[in-house]
Amino acid sequence: MSRIGRKAIKLPQGVSVTIGEQVLEVKGPKGNLKTPIPDGISFKLEGDELRAERTSDDQAPLHGLARALANNAIVGVTEGFSKQMDVVGVGYKADVQAKRIVFSLGYSHPIELLLPDGVDLKIEKQTQLQLSGFDRQLIGQVAANIRALRKPDPYKNKGIRYKGELLRKKVGKTGASAK
Helix, strand or coil: CCHHHHCCEECCCCCEEEECCCEEEEECCCCEEEEECCCCEEEEEECCEEEEEECCHHHHHHHHHHHHHHHHHHHHHHCCEEEEEEEECCCCEEEEECCEEEEECCCCCCEEEECCCCEEEEEECCCEEEEEECCHHHHHHHHHHHHHHCCCCCCCCCEEEECCCCCCCCCCCCCCCCC
16 A cells, blocks of 8 residues: 555645646645646545545555645645756856856857746856746756756766766776886
8 A cells, every 4th residue: 555645635724725537736825736636546635634545456556646746736836846956167157047047068159048937046156056936847857957958977077967966976097007
């Protein structure tokens, strides 16, 4: 039995949940989110708690997933999510212009990336980025797109990485050894 799926989700003040057949709609102070409900999973609202239930054991893998997606939606519309990234390398930097990020990553041209609606970006010292918003999946996708612009190099560890990401530095060639 899914341990995560069995947990009840406590609804904070100011959050309303509408349960449909295929979609769970969550409204809160930061925005509105819609979460799909897999087949065989149903949600029940009991007072200020939301519970996910499944019809049979065939939906066991989806039980915890549906509950986690609903919890992420509720946390997102109340507190929001953030992801921090570092730009590491000599001359590497980022700059924000309206809803556009301009990166200088050692290529012959600057790289521009549009920020989608619902994602805010703060830049500290031109090398530290902080993405924030209420949709966890969107924040993660934007962070992955930014990281893909210049993945960390395994030999010099230059590039864009998540804050706190552990990287293994590979040893380069040693050159001709004397015999």
